[in-house]
Amino acid sequence: MRAALYVRVSTEEQNLEGYSIEAQKNRCMSFIESQGDWYLSKVYADPGHSAKNLDRPAVQELMEGAKNKEFDVLVVYRLDRLVRSVLDLHNLLELFDKHNVKFKSVTEVFDTTTAMGRFFITLVGAMSEWERSNLSERVSFGMEQMTREGKWKGGHVGYGHMHIDGHMAINEDEARIVRMMYDWYLTGMSDRKIAKELRKRGIMTRGGAQWSESHVRYTLSNPKNKGDLRYGIEKEKSKQFVVEDIYPQIIDVDTFDKAMSIRESRRTFHGRQATSDHYFSGILTCSRCGRSMVGHMAKVNGKRLKNYVCLGRRHFECDMPSISERIIEHNFLQELRRGIESESINQIEEPAQDNADEIKALKRDLNKIKDRRKKWQYAWANEIMSDTEFQDRMQEEQELENDIQNQLNDLDEAQPHVVDEAVLEMMSDAVENWGNLESTEKKQLMQIAFDKIIVDKVETKKVLDRANIIEIVFK
Ligand SMILES: [Zn+2]
Numbered sequence: 001m002r003a004a005l006y007v008r009v010s011t012e013e014q015n016l017e018g019y020s021i022e023a024q025k026n027r028c029m030s031f032i033e034s035q036g037d038w039y040l041s042k043v044y045a046d047p048g049h050s051a052k053n054l055d056r057p058a059v060q061e062l063m064e065g066a067k068n069k070e071f072d073v074l075v076v077y078r079l080d081r082l083v084r085s086v087l088d089l090h091n092l093l094e095l096f097d098k099h100n101v102k103f104k105s106v107t108e109v110f111d112t113t114t115a116m117g118r119f120f121i122t123l124v125g126a127m128s129e130w131e132r133s134n135l136s137e138r139v140s141f142g143m144e145q146m147t148r149e150g151k152w153k154g155g156h157v158g159y160g161h162m163h164i165d166g167h168m169a170i171n172e173d174e175a176r177i178v179r180m181m182y183d184w185y186l187t188g189m190s191d192r193k194i195a196k197e198l199r200k201r202g203i204m205t206r207g208g209a210q211w212s213e214s215h216v217r218y219t220l221s222n223p224k225n226k227g228d229l230r231y232g233i234e235k236e237k238s239k240q241f242v243v244e245d246i247y248p249q250i251i252d253v254d255t256f257d258k259a260m261s262i263r264e265s266r267r268t269f270h271g272r273q274a275t276s277d278h279y280f281s282g283i284l285t286c287s288r289c290g291r292s293m294v295g296h297m298a299k300v301n302g303k304r305l306k307n308y309v310c311l312g313r314r315h316f317e318c319d320m321p322s323i324s325e326r327i328i329e330h331n332f333l334q335e336l337r338r339g340i341e342s343e344s345i346n347q348i349e350e351p352a353q354d355n356a357d358e359i360k361a362l363k364r365d366l367n368k369i370k371d372r373r374k375k376w377q378y379a380w381a382n383e384i385m386s387d388t389e390f391q392d393r394m395q396e397e398q399e400l401e402n403d404i405q406n407q408l409n410d411l412d413e414a415q416p417h418v419v420d421e422a423v424l425e426m427m428s429d430a431v432e433n434w435g436n437l438e439s440t441e442k443k444q445l446m447q448i449a450f451d452k453i454i455v456d457k458v459e460t461k462k463v464l465d466r467a468n469i470i471e472i473v474f475k
Pocket residue numbers: 286287288289290291310311312313318319320
């Protein structure tokens with residue numbers, strides 16, 4: 001059988017895997033070869049055309065070809081390459097039928113070369129459904145591409161950004177406020193307090209509304225502030241992806257990540273509790289029952305004192321007495337100081353790390369692979385590189401990466417596990433300067449560095465009771 005191919009790619013689809021003219025050709029060719037007595041007689045190609053109607057050069061040509069019986073079967077990779085409307089499909093099938101030309105889609109069941117396949121024509125009614133879903137997919141493909149090019153048409157441009165001539169830019173007036181909000185957040189203010197502060201200052205949202213807690217949360221959690229775009233349908237996580245470096249940055253990546261890690265720790269533990277003034281809220285854990293110990297304010301001799309009460313106390317399920325923050329703070333710092341000292345000694349005693357350089361070099365190689373991948377992707381997306389070449393390159397990079405990763409793992413195993421030196425330095429800095437820290441700074445440090453502090457209370461009958469720090473878990 002003489003088989004003709006029809007291939008088409010629209011400008012929006014050129015970046016998508018499997019959509020390039022060459023990819024379609026390859027797949028159709030392997031299909032034809034697999035049929036035994038089929039052979040290729042002609043390729044009809046419409047690059048850069050949409051399928052909104054049949055008014056495409058190659059479609060017109062293939063209709064002539066069918067009339068002149070120049071081929072016996074028309075093969076497409078996917079039906080939507082040929083038509084997008086049921087009516088167009090119907091007209092084409094009628095024409096093919098009249099001239100005894102068959103029709104086959106490589107990836108779908110639509111196949112008029114068999115009796116069963118002919119039944120498909122009666123299914124045309126159901127096709128309108130397919131048409132609709134394909135249309136919405138297409139819209140999202142087009143949007144994706146524009147996003148990748150740093151352009152944005154339609155959709156919502158978030159606070160702090162605007163578009164000029166179809167390109168993203170920073171809206172300086174708004175960006176200033178976004179940066180201020182991050183500053184506040186990093187010094188321990190909650191979303192609610194930030195919203196309140198903005199309202200107090202008469203600062204409005206872009207829509208002219210009062211800032212709310214959720215609006216602040218949404219704004220601060222949006223990765224576009226550090227330049228990345230989260231794209232995709234909220235409900236369908238599998239279709240979501242992040243495109244890096246799309247927006248001009250309002251804040252640096254570090255600030256964003258720090259804010260997100262604070263948010264995470266507040267969320268994981270006790271919601272609003274953690275934004276209170278208690279340094280250890282969300283972290284302090286009762287050694288007797290394993291429950292969290294939550295912050296309370298107690299009045300002693302007219303003075304307001306911060307202390308912590310085990311959640312088990314509420315149900316009389318734990319006999320842990322409440323512990324004042326002052327005691328915990330004191331014993332905790334002691335314990336930490338001791339830990340830092342012994343850790344520093346450990347490090348000095350360790351033989352010099354000969355493989356540190358080697359690890360660095362390997363990590364550099366990993367980064368190079370990352371860069372090269374971006375280049376290949378760019379070349380492929382712009383059709384400078386063919387699908388096969390692209391796959392070969394990516395395969396090579398993958399093998400290289402695996403190899404380096406294995407080497408890294410081997411080196412890692414050979415190395416004793418020590419607390420990162422920079423962390424150690426930061427901790428000892430913090431401990432030494434603890435007295436000079438603002439209480440929001442203390443709190444922030446605790447939330448960022450520690451996962452859990454397991455504590456017991458020892459009643460000494462002296463002036464001060466003692467908190468026994470059983471275990472400190474770093475994040
Ligand atoms: Zn308890």
